[in-house]
Amino acid sequence: MQSRLEQDIITTAESFVNNFSDKGNFDYSVQSLRKLDNILEELSEYQIDDDTLDSVSSMAGSYIFEARRNYGGQYIWVQERNQPVLVTGEPEYSISIFAFDKVRGRIRNGKEDDIPYYFDGYIEAVEKGKNTGYRATIV
DSSP states (O other): OOOHHHHHHHHHHHHHHHHTGGGOOOOSOSTHHHHHHHHHHHHTTSOOOHHHHHHHHHHHHHHHHGGGGGTOOEEEEEGGGTEEEEEESTTTOEEEEOHHHHHHHHHHHGGGGOHHHHHHHHHHHHHHHHHHOOEEEEO
């Protein structure tokens, strides 16, 4: 049974797919994160107010989170950060990502916060976790 948080993230990710279908095929694959990154690159060229940044971060971040379909994991709400975290591998290992923060960083900082590079780090950590019990938060 899905939690309310999980349902909200799935619904928001599906909204991203629907809203940006003209920009490519968003199928929750790792490869589709390059297309998402291209959209964020375009947005980084504009002045965006905080409300719009929060909305984009939620929508694009939810899409990134839903790449968990390939790796598993569960969502936990982190009150102090006012956003969810995806935790993969519990209890054998624990790899966490805060995708909303990463999207904000990508829009504000540009290429230094490249989403595919970030997600590759998550994948590498998951593989390491499976083999060694590694625990980390990917930032």
